[in-house]
Structure formats: structure tokens, C-alpha cells
Amino acid sequence: MAKRTKSSQRWLERQRKDTFAKKAASDGLGSRAHFKLEEIDARFKLIRPGMRILELGAAPGGWSRYAAERLNDGMIVAVDPRPITAPGNVVLLEGEYGNDDMDTRITEALDGRQVDLVLSDMAPNISGIRVRDQAEAMNLADLAVDAAGRWLKPGGSMVVKMFHGDGFDAWVADTRKLFGRLAMMKPKSSRSESREVFAVGIEYSSLTSHEGVV
Numbered sequence: 001m002a003k004r005t006k007s008s009q010r011w012l013e014r015q016r017k018d019t020f021a022k023k024a025a026s027d028g029l030g031s032r033a034h035f036k037l038e039e040i041d042a043r044f045k046l047i048r049p050g051m052r053i054l055e056l057g058a059a060p061g062g063w064s065r066y067a068a069e070r071l072n073d074g075m076i077v078a079v080d081p082r083p084i085t086a087p088g089n090v091v092l093l094e095g096e097y098g099n100d101d102m103d104t105r106i107t108e109a110l111d112g113r114q115v116d117l118v119l120s121d122m123a124p125n126i127s128g129i130r131v132r133d134q135a136e137a138m139n140l141a142d143l144a145v146d147a148a149g150r151w152l153k154p155g156g157s158m159v160v161k162m163f164h165g166d167g168f169d170a171w172v173a174d175t176r177k178l179f180g181r182l183a184m185m186k187p188k189s190s191r192s193e194s195r196e197v198f199a200v201g202i203e204y205s206s207l208t209s210h211e212g213v214v
């Protein structure tokens, strides 16, 4: 078989990306983000009817729409400072996660109950200064673990967008202690040149100490 040149690999890669972009547009889904959660869910079977979900970094709403379709009578509390478009079983909280006021709003929206699943697709505004962007991304990953500590049921699951770089290995080692299993997944719909990867925690253990994690 002929060896692939770098330019033909780039061409194939662009074609693959276009496939997801076109599919998102033709299905009325708006973005490729939807496919990332779909792939993660297909592998780990995370979303089931009747669940309660806390979703951080939900705008513009691709993940919310995917999850809402699978929930029937379940509910999603979706948080983002940017506007979210989502169906009726999604409670929209406009604002940033990571302050006392938002904690109170989430607790009220959940009526004091815990959730089965924490989803975080939170990503920082990219400044182009790599060290700063990575520090902010790690801070958002820490915030997702903080949310699990507050609202995730024992035995629940978590999906967190991560970026390879400083702090990544230590975060994985610490977070692994909180779950029966912590897997890393790079969906096909995620751009191959992106350092993005998703951490999937299964079987959350509330008995494990959170010290040193957040």
C-alpha cells in the first residue's frame, strides 16, 4: 500500500472533521460537542431515564439536548455564563460555577437532592498564553471535582473535559482515588490536534477523603 504523505493525512483529517460538522448541521444539532457526549455515553452507558444530572459549561446546549432526550422524566441543571438553548426538562442557571451564590442556586434547583451524574465540558477562554490557559483549564477540572463532592451520589458518575499539560497527571492520580474506575477517552469527534480529552469517573465513593483534591 502507498505510504501516506503528511499532506494527504491532513486532507483525510479535514474530511473527517467535516463529516462531524456536516452531520451536526443536517441533524439540527448545531455543534460537534453533541457527538462527543454521544460517543462517551455509547462506551460507558452513563445516561439513563429518570436520572438527575448537573451539567457545568453547558452553552450553547449540545450536551443538554443529547442528555435531555434520554432522560424522559429525569432532570438536568445546566450552568453557564453564556446563553443555553435546551428543552423543558433542563433548568438553566446563567452564571459561572465556582462561587457561593451559584452553589446556593444549584442546591435550590435540585431541591436539596443529589445527582446521578456530573458533566463538565467547561473550557477557559483561550488567551494563547499556554501556561495560563492550562492553569485555568486545571482550575475548571478541580471545580468539577468540587461539584461532585457537593452533589454527586455515592455510586454516581462524572465526565470532565481535560487538557493534557501541567497538572494533568496529578489531577488524574488524585481523582482516581474518588472513583471505583477513572478512564480517559478521546472521542473521534474531538479534533485530533486538540489536547482535549475526557475523564470518566464511575462508582463515586463519598467515603473517600477529598483532602488535597480541590
Ligand SMILES: C[S@@+](CC[C@H](N)C(=O)[O-])C[C@H]1O[C@@H](n2cnc3c(N)ncnc32)[C@H](O)[C@@H]1O
Binding pocket: 031, 033, 034, 056, 057, 058, 059, 060, 061, 062, 063, 064, 079, 080, 081, 082, 095, 096, 097, 098, 121, 122, 123, 124, 125, 140
Ligand atoms: C466547549 S463549551 C461547552 C459546550 C457544550 N457542552 C455544548 O454541548 O454545547 C465550554 C463552556 O464552558 C463555559 N464555562 C467556562 N468556565 C465556566 C464556569 N466557571 N462555569 C460555568 N461554565 C463555564 C464557557 O462559557 C463555555 O460555554
